[in-house]
Amino acid sequence: MEQQNTATAHHVLPLSLYFTVAGVLFVLTGITVAISFVHFGEFNIIVAMLIATVKASLVALYFMHLKYDNKLFMAVFLSSLIFLGLFLTLTMTDTMHRGDIDPIKEHPIKKEAVFYNK
Amino acid sequence: MSVATTANYLNEEKGLKSWLFTLDHKRIGMMYLFAVMIAFFLGGVFAILIRLELLNPGQDFFTADTYNQLFTLHGAVMIFLFIIPAIPAALGNFVLPLMLGAKDVAFPRLNLASFYIYVVGALFALYSIVAGAVDTGWTFYTPYSTTTSTSVISMTLGAFILGFSSIFTGVNFIATIHKLRAPGMTWFKMPLMVWALYATSIIQVLATPVLGITLLLLIIERTIGIGIFDPAMGGDPVLFQHFFWFYSHPAVYIMILPGMGIISELVTTFSKKKIFGYKLIAYSSLGIALISFLVWGHHMFTSGQSEFSSMVFSFLTFFVGIPSGIKMFNWLATMYKGRITFEAPMLYTIAFMFLFAIGGLTGIMLGAISIDIHMHDTYFVVAHFHYTMMGGTVIAFLGGMHYWWPKIWGRMYSEKWARVAWALIFVGFNVTFFTQFFLGSQGMPRRYYNYLDQYQPLHMYSTYGSWMLGVGFLIMAYYLIYSIYKGPKAPNNPWGGLTMEWQTTSPPIQHNFEEQPVLEHEPYDYDTRMVVNDQLIKKEDVKEKENINV
Ligand code: HEM
Ligand SMILES: [Cu+2]
Numbered sequence: 001m002e003q004q005n006t007a008t009a010h011h012v013l014p015l016s017l018y019f020t021v022a023g024v025l026f027v028l029t030g031i032t033v034a035i036s037f038v039h040f041g042e043f044n045i046i047v048a049m050l051i052a053t054v055k056a057s058l059v060a061l062y063f064m065h066l067k068y069d070n071k072l073f074m075a076v077f078l079s080s081l082i083f084l085g086l087f088l089t090l091t092m093t094d095t096m097h098r099g100d101i102d103p104i105k106e107h108p109i110k111k112e113a114v115f116y117n118k
Numbered sequence: 119m120s121v122a123t124t125a126n127y128l129n130e131e132k133g134l135k136s137w138l139f140t141l142d143h144k145r146i147g148m149m150y151l152f153a154v155m156i157a158f159f160l161g162g163v164f165a166i167l168i169r170l171e172l173l174n175p176g177q178d179f180f181t182a183d184t185y186n187q188l189f190t191l192h193g194a195v196m197i198f199l200f201i202i203p204a205i206p207a208a209l210g211n212f213v214l215p216l217m218l219g220a221k222d223v224a225f226p227r228l229n230l231a232s233f234y235i236y237v238v239g240a241l242f243a244l245y246s247i248v249a250g251a252v253d254t255g256w257t258f259y260t261p262y263s264t265t266t267s268t269s270v271i272s273m274t275l276g277a278f279i280l281g282f283s284s285i286f287t288g289v290n291f292i293a294t295i296h297k298l299r300a301p302g303m304t305w306f307k308m309p310l311m312v313w314a315l316y317a318t319s320i321i322q323v324l325a326t327p328v329l330g331i332t333l334l335l336l337i338i339e340r341t342i343g344i345g346i347f348d349p350a351m352g353g354d355p356v357l358f359q360h361f362f363w364f365y366s367h368p369a370v371y372i373m374i375l376p377g378m379g380i381i382s383e384l385v386t387t388f389s390k391k392k393i394f395g396y397k398l399i400a401y402s403s404l405g406i407a408l409i410s411f412l413v414w415g416h417h418m419f420t421s422g423q424s425e426f427s428s429m430v431f432s433f434l435t436f437f438v439g440i441p442s443g444i445k446m447f448n449w450l451a452t453m454y455k456g457r458i459t460f461e462a463p464m465l466y467t468i469a470f471m472f473l474f475a476i477g478g479l480t481g482i483m484l485g486a487i488s489i490d491i492h493m494h495d496t497y498f499v500v501a502h503f504h505y506t507m508m509g510g511t512v513i514a515f516l517g518g519m520h521y522w523w524p525k526i527w528g529r530m531y532s533e534k535w536a537r538v539a540w541a542l543i544f545v546g547f548n549v550t551f552f553t554q555f556f557l558g559s560q561g562m563p564r565r566y567y568n569y570l571d572q573y574q575p576l577h578m579y580s581t582y583g584s585w586m587l588g589v590g591f592l593i594m595a596y597y598l599i600y601s602i603y604k605g606p607k608a609p610n611n612p613w614g615g616l617t618m619e620w621q622t623t624s625p626p627i628q629h630n631f632e633e634q635p636v637l638e639h640e641p642y643d644y645d646t647r648m649v650v651n652d653q654l655i656k657k658e659d660v661k662e663k664e665n666i667n668v
Contacts, residue, residue, distance in 0.1 A: 090431075
């Protein structure tokens with residue numbers, strides 16, 4: 001019953017907080033654009049994803065009130081991310097390592113394979 | 119229908135409409151039971167036809183194409199229409215609120231919606247049979263599934279829709295278990311069946327959406343060719359297998375976990391002994407649910423996935439054996455020095471332990487890359503998963519059905535015929551599938567309608583076994599249906615169980631309990647309680663009064 005209260009009670013945040021968060025989001029967007037002119041090679045994607053993740057978290061935490069809601073919602077939200085991460089990571093143990101030992105595996109099926117002569 | 123004297127959920131409201139629009143979890147469970155039994159029958163007919171074709175080498179009854187359709191339909195119907203909903207949605211629906219001491223599930227309307235979504239999904243699947251049955255195997259692997267001319271879309275759309283029904287059940291059960299436990303029933307005083315259903319629900323909710331996405335991607339690939347799986351357009355066909363098994367390996371635990379829950383109930387009731395290692399069994403259900411998400415690549419050792427990936431998945435696969443083994447040994451320890459009786463449900467429990475041990479251990483064998491390279495796509499794999507799914511889940515389902523049958527209908531079935539059917543099914547099952555381990559290890563490939571002469575004797579035995587199984591199931595259908603109409607009235611607690619579903623009438627009244635039950639003892643307190651003529655008594659009271667040893 002106690003749980004229900006915290007879940008439904010409206011937590012009113014000061015307007016200034018919203019503006020601060022919005023400001024940070026704009027700044028981060030700026031950084032994303034600026035950084036696209038710098039080349040990090042392989043790390044391009046990592047940097048971009050890092051900034052995007054921070055932005056998404058800010059939106060979820062403040063604008064979507066996840067930070068002040070019942071912690072159960074947070075757990076559900078996080079576990080969905082963890083599971084996505086799990087899926088990607090374990091799939092990447094495959095896709096990043098094809099051909100390490102047996103070069104034939106590098107390309108799943110040759111594009112010239114008879115099968116594709118439709 | 120039944121002429122039970124008192125008002126109960128079966129006779130309180132009458133007529134077809136009162137069933138179709140019911141919100142009562144017991145009636146919805148029974149409608150599910152009816153539906154999954156039809157699916158089981160249909161899948162069974164396909165199975166008998168497959169075995170018939172394999173009785174002799176060469177083409178006897180069906181062409182190669184028809185044969186491909188038969189095994190696909192057999193697999194798809196058995197998995198998506200029967201085994202996934204069978205225990206949770208049919209039996210689980212009936213017993214979960216009763217075991218918790220609740221009036222119903224948390225969301226009765228969602229429960230009914232889940233049933234009708236199941237029906238719609240089933241209709242799509244059935245339509246695909248008429249409209250040029252699928253021939254891809256139940257796994258729908260690309261690139262074949264994106265190019266075959268059979269009705270892949272309606273079947274996958276069916277499975278997609280069925281997924282929602284499964285998710286609804288899962289969400290409903292999670293909420294029910296969190297919110298509707300009887301006063302006094304803390305998490306570690308819940309029956310183990312409830313723990314098993316809880317773990318199952320988590321997998322249903324987490325994994326099923328991935329199946330939905332996978333099948334949707336497949337449909338999009340087929341219709342507008344976006345090139346996710348087609349290498350000609352930069353796609354990757356092996357990616358489909360990653361997607362598919364990310365759902366389907368956890369799905370095998372959607373199938374087996376509730377079966378293990380049933381076995382935990384049955385083994386204590388019929389050993390009249392407190393369960394050994396309650397917490398370990400409960401935690402191992404969660405452990406299985408978790409590990410099940412980390413091992414899917416063991417289905418792909420020969421798919422062309424990287425060697426590194428195979429190594430990782432093989433390593434992780436071995437861990438699945440641990441929680442399964444924990445359960446197995448705890449059940450055995452529960453039986454040790456128990457006062458075991460061998461009524462039909464217990465016979466199924468024992469059959470389960472034999473068969474699931476074989477199924478699980480051969481799974482570990484297949485998890486070793488060096489062995490799987492040889493065994494993959496042979497009859498060895500077919501034998502393995504039948505030992506787990508049929509020898510495990512279906513046998514547990516039958517055990518549970520016999521166990522709760524008197525509660526469901528208020529009638530007893532014939533114990534004698536139940537034993538006959540059990541014996542036929544147990545022996546028939548082993549004759550059918552044990553032979554397939556030999557066939558597979560000698561190189562007989564899976565999904566072929568023809569074979570070399572050298573395999574004939576074993577194939578013949580396997581087909582004979584399937585007939586035995588068929589007869590066993592027909593007998594069961596007969597005595598069970600007969601018992602609904604003519605069986606002797608069942609007592610409230612025919613097996614002397616201590617969980618809450620036995621504290622209400624057989625069949626239960628519409629709202630399950632006259633008044634809110636309160637948990638007074640743990641679910642398996644057989645060391646201090648016993649049931650005599652439906653009355654729960656404390657053993658010490660008996661000792662004092664009669665000064666006898668109980
Ligand atoms: C100790 C636990 C288990 C282990 C280690 C295990 C391991 C494996 C492995 C390695 C394969 C792949 C074989 C191959 O295709 O070459 C496999 C296939 C399969 N297993 Fe299991 N398994 C276990 C339990 C189960 C359970 C409980 C079920 C179902 C209730 C199940 C159902 C299946 C099915 C359906 C397939 C074949 C899928 C297909 O290709 O159509 N397994 N198992
Ligand atoms: Cu698996």
